[in-house]
Amino acid sequence: MRLSRVESRNVTFLDRPPPFWTDAAGSEVRDAAGSVYLDFSGAFGVAFAGHRHPVVMKRIAAQAERLVHGMGDIHPPAVKVEFLEALAGRMPWPDSRAILGLSGSDAVEAALKTARLATGRIGIIAFEGSYHGLTLGALATTHRAHFRRPFTDRLVDHVHYLPFPSSRDEAATVLDRVSDLLSPREPVRVGAVIVEPIQGRAGVRIPPGGFLAALGERARAGGALLIADEIFTGAGRTGAFLACEHEGAVPDLVCVGKALGGGMPLSACCGPAAVMDAWPPSTGEAVHTSTFLGHPLSCAGGLGFLAALEAADLVDRARRLGAWATSYLFQQLADDPLVEAVRGRGLMLGVELKGDRPAPAVTVADQLLERGLIVLPAGADGEVVELTPPATIARSDLERGLGTLVETIRSAR
Ligand SMILES: Cc1ncc(COP(=O)(O)O)c(C=O)c1O
Structure with a gap:
């Protein structure tokens, strides 16, 4: 791989080749292979106003x-x-x-x-x-x-x-x-x-x-x-x-x-x-x-x-969308045997997974990536699916992405 010949090996995790981003707008990211993703990470939380507002x-x-x-x-x-x-x-x-x-x-x-x-x-x-x-x-x-x-x-x-x-x-x-x-x-x-x-x-x-x-x-x-x-x-x-x-x-x-x-x-x-x-x-x-x-x-x-x-009063939009998203995840996942807790304030949400497997949120994040949704694992043991989407996200995209997340967690039982 080209990157491994020029970058310190500590930096990019290359065992599973990551998507190399080429374009992004709003809540959508494209990679060099032409795949399109919905970005629920906000790129480390940076894209609060969306990519390239x-x-x-x-x-x-x-x-x-x-x-x-x-x-x-x-x-x-x-x-x-x-x-x-x-x-x-x-x-x-x-x-x-x-x-x-x-x-x-x-x-x-x-x-x-x-x-x-x-x-x-x-x-x-x-x-x-x-x-x-x-x-x-x-x-x-x-x-x-x-x-x-x-x-x-x-x-x-x-x-x-x-x-x-x-x-x-x-x-x-x-x-x-x-x-x-x-x-x-x-x-x-x-x-x-x-x-x-x-x-x-x-x-x-x-x-x-x-x-x-x-x-x-x-x-x-x-x-x-x-x-x-x-x-x-x-x-x-x-x-x-x-x-x-x-x-x-x-x-x-x-x-x-x-x-x-x-x-x-x-x-x-x-x-x-x-x-x-x-x-x-x-x-x-x-x-x-x-x-x-x-x-x-x-x-x-x-x-x-x-x-x-x-x-666009994005701060208030984050509050409203986040309150809806947290209660939706709570309704869908609170009784799920794999879920320890659902937490959220505004558009900073976390779904903590129970794991007899190590780093359960890492597995879920990998599966979601294959389904076109970017999320990051968090927590000392990779046990939390962290969600920090842009506040500009369309409500329909938020619903779609959360639906995919819920399905993926349910099928991981
Ligand atoms: C709460 C907090 N403080 C500091 C930092 C460090 O920021 P940076 O990676 O831009 O140096 C981060 C990065 O994730 C963070 O979440």
Whole structure:
């Protein structure tokens, strides 16, 4: 295979040759062999506004006619200012400030650095099952051994992992542990609590109501900051622009990415001025920047994405379609002997499978691919079928895809 001769063998899984994508529009993807797929993955959740949304494409094309690369922190592209203003308007603080990045990991790195500067403390609380990215700073807060093991000696110490609660009782215990770890008696003080409002790659795990707000209160009472990693849940995915909004939780820092650029690489670490001003003013040499910061095409994609959200009220559409999809799956699958649980908020849904076979969701995802439906397996043991379709998906396509999923799970019994 051509790819295996030119790409590191760690990257693409080639035992079963994957579809090589050539085209995509809306919820549909085509591959090099001419097959057409319905994309229920939203391409890692990125295509929340669908693939190649026309409003996004128009903004990118117009920007490409004028300026493709600027000098992010030195001679900033004008479109960076426009995008930052639009993004600030979506954040829960009146004086939001941001550091832009290109990947989710970039945003998490910036948030962890910000918390270190703002609190002067190096300890971090993270959660079992967490996924915050694979760059070294972010990786130190990503839980799964698969990613960490080869690099343990490169990861910062003083990260405490607590269970991610699924019930109120568990939440109460975890919150008490948080308060204990924040105690002044701890030899290394904790400055950051980083949490996914819904754990995505761990299998769409939704904490009990009130947990995030209480976590923020405990963190602040102990002098630490709550970082909401909304890379996956943010930008509308769960039926609110930020998943924290569902329970009125206001974190101290928010990371957004994935869908934010409308398909272009774009992420941001955002916070109120009181927190973000822990960074010193630039004296001409920013202490945290990168070559492509505020990339003009990404910022144009981001502006197009935010405009597309508004034009079709996609956040509310995600809420409505998601509520319908979750209850449909629940009705169809709750009593299925292979199904452990159905979970969902907005268009972030998970069907957890019981498995005497290993990684049952991997098998289901493979079977669905053959039937023209793209889904991704999630969960530590590949036990959850994760569904994050575009919010622009036609209701008939959503019904068709969910019907195929239900049939496939039933026939796998
Ligand atoms: C919650 C969360 N944080 C961070 C990341 C890392 O983002 P990226 O892969 O763009 O670096 C991801 C990626 O899946 C994620 O789901």
